[in-house]
Amino acid sequence: MMSEDNFKELSPNPQKGLYSSAHVVSGIPIPKTQRVQLFNSDEWEEFTEEWASSLESSYHSVRRFSGSGDKGLDVAGFVLSNQFSDGWDNYQCKFYDHPLTPSDVWVELGKVIYYTYRGDYTTPRKYYFVAPKQVGTKLGNLLSNAVKLKEELQNNWVKYCEDGITSTSKIKLEDGLLKHLDSFDFTIFDSISLVKMIEQHASTNFHVVRFGGGLGVRPEPVIPLEDTVSLNHRYIRQLLHVYAKSKGLDTQCVDLKLINNDDDLLMNFRRQRERFYHAESLRNFSRDTLPSGVFENLQNDIFDGVVDSYEASHKCEMSRLRVIMAQAAVITIDANPLSSVTRPRDKQGICHQLVNDSRLNWSESDE
Secondary structure, X not given: OOOHHHOOOOOOOOXXXXXXXXXXXXOOOOOHHHHHHOOOHHHHHHHHHHHHHHHHHHOOEEEEOOOOOOOOOOEEEEOOOOOHHHOEEEEEEOOOOOOEOHHHHHHHHHHHHHHHXXXXXXXXXXXXXXXXXXXXXXXXXXXXXXXXXXXXXXXXXXXXXXOOOOOOOOOOOOHHHHHHHHHOOHHHEEEXXXXXXXXXXXXXXXXXXXXXXXXXXXXOOOOOOHHHOOOOXXXXXXXXXXXXXXXXXXXXXXXXXXXXXXXXXXXXHHHHHHHHHHHHHHHHHHHHHOOOOHHHHHHHHHHHHHHHHHHOOOOOHHHXXXXXXXXXXXXXXXXXXXXXXXXXXXXXXXXXXXXXXXXXXXXXXXX
């Protein structure tokens, strides 16, 4: 019979600062290395493709090979050009429910030996294994001992490589192929830790969506000097037409002198221009931190939020401009990943982007 001394009263974790409002909403954060272990094979493949984009700054180009007939290639980083002959590295991605063992990779090593012997591609500078469960102790030791790795591949060739490299024929380790293996540099084989993959993935615009954690600090927008104003921007030409109409002037020959001679128009123009560059800054921030399409979806949300007011009757174009600016500022965009870093001026500036794209007009005088 168990006594009461065998039981302890449940109590909160005494560690100070453990709980926060974020924990109440989302629970205690899962470390990224553990989150990866919850991926299925499709998610690991998606993560691998996202991670590969982080390598692009180190190479001339990065290409992912997939499907049958890939000849043992997975993700290749090309050094000087898109040609194997100008140097390349291979990243072999494996999804298993256990740390990689030697038996998991013998056929991959065999493919490299065989296809470089045939001349299908040159020997890579480095050949890395990457896997969610990483590399087991035995394989890790072999990768650190090139002589032993070569010896063990030869011993396991018949079992794993002879019928495993290609389904069309047996690949016997003899004659020229054997000499090629003997002279092959086995120091090129290595592995990349999961921690390093996650660190590299953090430099991509997929990372926040994949692992959460919120967006980083958004840089303050840079507003170009006023003497750089260009009539090549459609929204600028449209604004000048609105201003001219508001003053009863000819709209066929407006220029910047119109606003320079009117303090009220000049202040309005400066606000509109600042709003435009705030939106441009947000576009750039989205491009650098989030997958493509996020900012375009935000633009669509702003369009949907103002279009009915835009199409309503207004006493003049200046009135419509003011109504749309006020409407845009209060549009709710909670569903968009950029919502936490989007300010009223960004939403107003997006309207000017929409004018540049001819989805909206400030004036009917300039098409």
